[in-house]
Amino acid sequence: MPLLAVKKVVKDYEGVRALNGVSLQVEKGVIKGLIGPNGAGKSTMFHLISGMEKPTSGNIAFRGVDIAGKEPHEISGLGMGRTFQTVQTWGNMTAVENVMVGMHRKLIGGILSCGLWLPWIKREEKEVLREAFGMLEFLGLSAKWKWPAFQLSYGEQKILEIGRALATGPELILLDEPAAGLTPQEVQALAEKIQQIRERGTTIFVVEHHMGMVMEIADEIAVLNHGELIAEGRPEAIRDDPRVIRAYLKGTVYA
Numbered sequence: 001m002p003l004l005a006v007k008k009v010v011k012d013y014e015g016v017r018a019l020n021g022v023s024l025q026v027e028k029g030v031i032k033g034l035i036g037p038n039g040a041g042k043s044t045m046f047h048l049i050s051g052m053e054k055p056t057s058g059n060i061a062f063r064g065v066d067i068a069g070k071e072p073h074e075i076s077g078l079g080m081g082r083t084f085q086t087v088q089t090w091g092n093m094t095a096v097e098n099v100m101v102g103m104h105r106k107l108i109g110g111i112l113s114c115g116l117w118l119p120w121i122k123r124e125e126k127e128v129l130r131e132a133f134g135m136l137e138f139l140g141l142s143a144k145w146k147w148p149a150f151q152l153s154y155g156e157q158k159i160l161e162i163g164r165a166l167a168t169g170p171e172l173i174l175l176d177e178p179a180a181g182l183t184p185q186e187v188q189a190l191a192e193k194i195q196q197i198r199e200r201g202t203t204i205f206v207v208e209h210h211m212g213m214v215m216e217i218a219d220e221i222a223v224l225n226h227g228e229l230i231a232e233g234r235p236e237a238i239r240d241d242p243r244v245i246r247a248y249l250k251g252t253v254y255a
């Protein structure tokens, strides 16, 4: 049984068919890439998988559970984390608090609004702080653990967001363009981090336009074009696939 199985998913927005009968699978333990031109439906696919939006039709199963009608917090509770195409850290919270928010979610199943935050944080503070700090160490951000998130560089904020998504100890993590806006050195560091995250037992599904990184780290790549899956396979095969080259890769430099 694949960890994630998307079957014949359709998503219509007003006047736009963003996904048109897409089926794909993510096996446990892999790094899977999702690529394709702007507007192909990649982020839409992630919104559906994470429960932020509902498919118009089709099925999505995560760990064998039908999740197509479930709310984001239920899906996250089943063991799925995600990051967004635009940075979504809490700017005024410190780096370590941003990760702690992710852990809070895991333990209570709700979010700050439940009002348990303050008493809870006092009770569990030390242990959670230690765990969150450990996550920042893993990500190379521990020297800035007390910095408000808005003072971190763009690249650091993107890494921090990954840390928050990982705080729940997910089985699967969805990363939407983690390399966008990063310097070449940061992209290289990110590629290594993603591989380490996989080694620690989390399966990765990553949307990315940075072809050098995707081709380097992915075990398998799915390609969307105009809401349809046009190819799926190993990076070498995708790179040489005439349909993919025509739709997307023409002129790509694998920096």
Ligand SMILES: Nc1ncnc2c1ncn2[C@@H]1O[C@H](COP(=O)(O)OP(=O)(O)OP(=O)(O)O)[C@@H](O)[C@H]1O
Pocket (backbone or CB within 6 Å): 013, 014, 016, 017, 018, 036, 037, 038, 039, 040, 041, 042, 043, 044, 045, 085
């Ligand atoms: N909320 C929405 N309402 C209407 N149309 C939408 C909405 N969200 C996405 N779309 C449309 O659905 C299509 C797919 O968009 P999506 O954001 O999934 O593309 P993408 O592959 O992530 O592109 P990019 O690489 O630019 O991030 C586009 O035509 C987009 O304009």
Ligand SMILES: [Mg+2]
Pocket (backbone or CB within 6 Å): 042, 043, 044, 085
């Ligand atoms: Mg997108």
